[in-house]
Amino acid sequence: MTHDDRPARERAIPEIRFGTSTGFALGVEEELLLVDPVTHALSHTAVETLERLVVPAGAGSAHPDTYAALVEFASPVSATAVDGVGALDRLRAALRATGATAIGAGIHPDGARGDVVHHPAPRYAAIHDQLRGLLRRTPTAALHVHVGMPDAEAAIRACTALRELLPLLQALAAASPWWHGADSGLQSARAQLFRGYPRADIPRAWSSFEDYVDDVVAVVQAGDLPDYTFLWADLRPHPRLGTVEVRAMDAQPSLRDALGLTALVRAVAAQGAREGGPWPVPSTREALEESSFRAARDGLAATLWHDGALRPVPEIARWWTARVRDVAAELGDADALAEIERLLRDGGSADRQRAAHARGGMPALLAHLAAETETPL
DSSP states (O other), X not given: OOOOOSOHHHHHSOOOOTTSSSSSOEEEEEEEXXXXXXXXXXXXXXXXXXXXXXXXXXXXXXXXXXXXXXXXXXXXXXXXXXXXXXXXXXXXXXXXXXXXXXXXXXXXXXXXXTOOOBOXXXXXXXXXXXXXXXXXXXXXXXXXXXXXXXXXXXXXXXXXXXXXXXXHHXXXXXXXXXXXXXXXXXXXXXXXXXXXXXXXXXXXXXXXXXHHHHHHHHHHHHHTOSSGGGOOOSEEEETTTTEEEEEEXXXXXXXXXXXXXXXXXXXXXXXXXXXOSOSSSOOOHHHHHHHHHHHHHHGGGOEEEETXXXXXXXXXHHHHHHHHHHHHHHTTOHHHHXXXXXXXXXXXXXXXXXXXXXXXXXXXXXXXXXXXXXXXX
16 A cells, blocks of 8 residues: 555545434445346446446446446435335336346345456455455455434444444345355345455444544554445444445335335434434344354344343344334335335345245246346336
8 A cells, every 4th residue: 555644534434424414314336247138147237237227317326346247236325225225226216128037135145156347446456465365265245324423422422322223124034045055044145245345244333433533543543444335234324425324224125125224224223323222132142143143143043142031033024124114214114114114024135045945946036136126016
C-alpha cells in the first residue's frame, strides 16, 4: 500500500454523512451469480453483460464486483421496503433483457473449486492480494440492507439491536445448501466460507461512536488497510453513506423473501436507533458467533440463543416481528414484514433447493434457482 500522510482517524473513516437522509431511508444491494442459460454453469461474463445492460430510470445501479461471474445491483435511496426491492426487480428484468441468466444463491451449487475469474479493478486486485487462495475457492453472493441513520450515536444504538438479530437473519436467509456439487450438510455454506476471510465476523457491542472509531482505527492500522470498508463484518456502521449495513444474509432467489428480510432489518434498525437495545438479554460475541453457526447449519430448523435460552427459529422470528410491527407500519412496511410469516410457513430457499434436488438432482436444482430468480416480485 502507498504511504498515506493523513491522520489515522481520517484515513480510516474519511467521511461521515449521518443525517443526510430522513425517515430511516433504505438501500438494498444484491449480488447475483451469472450462469450459462442452458447448462446453468458459472458464466464469467459480468463485464460484457453490464456493457449491454440498460438501467431503468430510477431503478438504482448495476456494477461488477470481485468475481467476473457476479453482478451487484443497488436500489436507489428508497422510502419503503417495497420501493427498494421493487428496484431490484426492475434491475433483474433489465438483466434478462440482455439475454443473461442469473441465480440468487449464496454460492453456485455446482461450481467447481477454483472456477473463478476476478474482476480486474484496483479495489478487487487489492482484496485478491490480501486474501489470495481464500478468494480463489468459489464466488460468494449476499444480500445487504442499508438503513439511513439520523446521527452517529443512533447508528450505534441500531447496531446494538441488530447484532442480536443476525443469527435469525442467517437462518431465514439460508440459500446455499450445496457446494462444489455436493450437499454441504449446511443450509448456508456461504456463511461458513465467508467466515474464512479476515474481519468477517460479528462485531462487539460498541458503547458509542467514538468507541467504534477506536476499533476501526486500530484494525486499519494493524492491517495496513485503505479504510473501514475493508472490514467485512456481518454488521457495520457505514459513515460515508450515513447508514448501518447488515451483511449477514445469502443472496435470495425469491424477491418476496428478500422483501420480508429487508423490512425486518429496517424495522429493527429504526426501533433500535430510537430506543437503544438490545431488547432480549444481551448476548456475548461468543454466544452470537455460536448461534450464527447453528443458523447456517440448520436454517429454519435451528435453535438459537435468544433472551437467555435456546429457542426455535419460528418462535424467535415471531417475537421480533411482534416487537417491531408498529414501527414497520409507521415506515410503510407492514405488508412487507408479513412476508416473514409466509417464509416460516412455506419454507426458505435452502428448503426449496433441497426439494428440487430430491425431484431431479442437480439439473433440477439449478433450473429451480434460475426460474425463481426470474419470478417478478
